[in-house]
Amino acid sequence: MRNSTKMMILIGLVLVSISLYLFQGLNGSYDYALPRRGIKVLAMALTGVAIAYSTVIFQTITHNRILTPSVMGLDSLYMLIQTVIYFFFGSMSILVINKNFNFAISVIGMIVFALLLYKFLFKAGKRPIYFLLLVGIILGTFMGSITTFLQVLIDPNEFTSLQNKLFASFNNVNGDLVWLALVIITLTVIYGWRSIRELDVLSLGRDNAINLGVDYDKIVKKMLVLSSILIATSTALVGPITFFGLIVANLSYQFFNTFKHSTLIIGASLMSLVALIGGQWIVERIFTFDTTLSVIINFIGGVYFIYLLLKESRTKS
Secondary structure (H helix, E strand, O other), X not given: OOHHHHHHHXXXXXXXXXXXXXXXXXXXXXXXXXXXXXXXXXXXXHHHHHHHHHHHHHHHHHOOOOOOHHHHOXXXXXXXXXXXXXXXXXXXXXXXXXXXXXXXXXXXXXXXXXXXXXXXXXXXXXXXXXXXXXXHHHHHHHHHHHHHHHHHHOOHHHHHHHHHHHOOOOOOOOHHHHHHHHHHHHHHHHHHHOOHHHHHHHOOOHHHHHHOOOOHHHHHHHHXXXXXXXXXXXXXXXXXXXXXXXXXXXXXXXXXXXXXHHHHHHHHHHHHHHHHHHHHHHHHHOOOOOOOHHHHHHHHHHHHHHHHHHHHHHHHO
């Protein structure tokens, strides 16, 4: 089956998922329910595209298909920021009640953290990318420990409110934040798309890319920054979804079997839309909100991650 045919199948599945989610069970309440569902669909679409795009380019520059941008510690930093806000200011603080302030603090904090990390690690010379990943893992673990310590000390009522921030949820998405995220993600994707051909060359390795005329270090730094912006925006919008990018990126590799990032990224984005919108429809209509989509995704993603590790070990042996 040609990749164009596969792409059309995915587009059809996306349209079916959107139609089911938007129109099933409206019962005539178009003025109230339809706009709310539309905002949630837009939020899921933005989140799916941001995670899929950032994961594919991150795995390309690291040459590893079991790593995701969350390994840099951005998810841990988001949870630390939210925990610090609740611990020191409380759930009735303007930093919590005003979702615009909360969104801005989270996005700016994660992007500044990523920029400082890249600046200091690349400043001393040509650091290998795996050194950057190692530092990110260590910092992520350190921030996770601080988060856990503060959560143990926090007031139980505040912790109950805090938990809503620590899991991805599309049920209470703020419409204003969705439009702001749309602008950020759209501009970032358009800017990054200009280097889509360089990504195809980067997949050949550092030496081959340099021999073919690609400024390897410049493209890697640029893609790391773009990946951080996308993950920071999507995480601040709906919360962390740890393994989601791992699932859709690897499914895209297997489904399309091509080196072209234009196909892989679009395919992974479409799979993200099917998974998020269709999954949210299942959570609301079948499970009747007995569980959350992020819990299902993290469970499936964790199992898939173990499968990829076992598969990788068998291949090397």
